[in-house]
Amino acid sequence: MSARLANISLGRTSLGRIPHVGSLGIILALLILGQLVNPSFLSPMNLWAVLSVSALLAVASAGQTLVIISGNQGIDLSVGSVMTLTALIVSGMAGSSDAAVPMALAVVLGLGTLIGLANGIGARFLGLYPLVVTLGGSFVVEGLGLVYARSRPPQMPGPMIENIGIGRFLGIPWLVLIGAVVTVAMTLLLRKSRYGRQLYLVGSNIRAASAAGIPVTRVLLTTWAASGFLAAFAGVLLYGYVASANLSVGAPYTMMSIAAAVIGGTALSGGAGSFVGTVLGAVIFSLITNLLIMLGLGPALRYAISGLVLILVLFATSRDAR
């Protein structure tokens, strides 16, 4: 898909063979445009800020990427609500001290994995569309958040979580470092591991994969569980980044994670895509948001414009065949 994008923009030149050249071109254009709009756009401070937000979005989109690659209409609409729930629980359990953070992390990561697994069971065994299961699941997860938030008022994060969210290590924001580690791990998982190869096969043709002896059910359930786990992890990062938790803190991430994966060239039909593409998609999305903020647009109009961007991306990459 990204290859097709590249061909559209550059013709069949040798440039078209560089991976992700389309995304990189868009990023370059956005950087130039941003500098024209505001001379401080390319300042180190703003660039690190954009990269931090991109890293957070990339981690939130990691599970989404896996689920979309797994094909068979796979899409996870519960990412945002899982992130909200994790932020609320970490805030409630750990409070503003560091002592209970490991415990809270264990609980939310386990809970996220369970939610993902439940989504996977609904999609695989009940024959419900992933879309419907995860939409219903997100309703339930939001309900859980509501119940939990009532019993414990959310607090400011402790120094450890806050440091991960906005602190730096050797001048580089922790979020960017974590994003880099997740990128390497995800790329190794997709390209080098047995699971990764099986995932692409299941995504491109589930019957052929099954006939070839691939444990399809195990691959799919692993994918869904990983999606829940990664969304929960992203929720912890989000809590550190915004330094507060409320009932809608994660909501926009459902749409943004799909947008990042699709912009990055993950095929909605499954079986194709890479995590580096998703990371670049996240950078594009964050650059656009940053640009819109600099232009002085409020959150409501930014919402509307990111929807329009998603429509444009869909138009460019994934029109259905007649």
Place this chain on the structure above:
Amino acid sequence: MMLRQIWSHSSFPAGVLAALALIFALSVNPGLLTTGSMIGWSTSQLGLWTAVLGQTLALMGRGIDLSIGSAVSLVNVSAIALFEAGWPLTAVVPATLVLGLAIGALNGALVGGLRLNPLLATFATSFVLLGLALQIRPAPGGMAPMPAVMFLNGASWGIPNAMLLFVLVLLLWALIAASLFWIRLRAVGTDPVRAWNSGLPVQWLKFGSYTLAGLFTGLSGLFVTLCVGAGDPLFAQPYTLLTIAGAVIGGVALNGGSGSGYGAVLGAVFVGLTSDIALGIGISPFFQQLIVGCVLLVGLAIVVLSGRWLQQKSNAALITASAHRGERA
């Protein structure tokens, strides 16, 4: 034979679920049958019942509409904005319907015209519409004209006016369901390729289904405005999930081509009753969404699994019948 026809009808499970929920709701709260409670119940549900018909139209042509919640919200806040700008009711009503049709036509153009994946296209428009709604009215507020609100929250001959209005909506639906367009749309939903091969204008039919769905979205937004009497950009957000759940529980197939609007309405009645029951038996409102979500998922699972079981049974019956006739299964 007759009995069998009834119980294998696509809306049968929804009818049973809705009836059970109604009996349960009545046993929990016998006061529900008074005109006052009926008015409260039907006005709070009217918007959902109308919106589920729009979702049914989208689903029938193998589409889906994830923007219904945002679209109803946008119509709601726009109507209040128009009221505040001094427009009379007679001008606001057609304006909301035109807005609904325009939103539907936008979705239809993306899905039918540009051939985008319906799921993602309407998901993207939902953000555009919600953003616009939040831009128009960031927080709940505003006022609809009192006489209209009083009318919708009133009753004629002991029957809530909201129910009488919904009968008119159902009449409109009956017209659509009896039309050639509906038959063609079902053909598209059953198998788009065959429909195209037999000369149907597949993309135009999809465009038409979303545009008509927009009409019901507009109506739903109007009803919400007049029932609530105010504008709220987030009030109708759950409609997206509730209409899909209602339609699917009501026997509308997610991959298009089968089901009926009446089944979908029954499904929506069931969906709406679950939250009423949760409130009726004294569950804290904080738990309401959790419980409604769980009941919806269980209802969906029951409908899908029972549908599959019936399908297997009828397949087995076909095989037995052909074996009796001496054919190879």
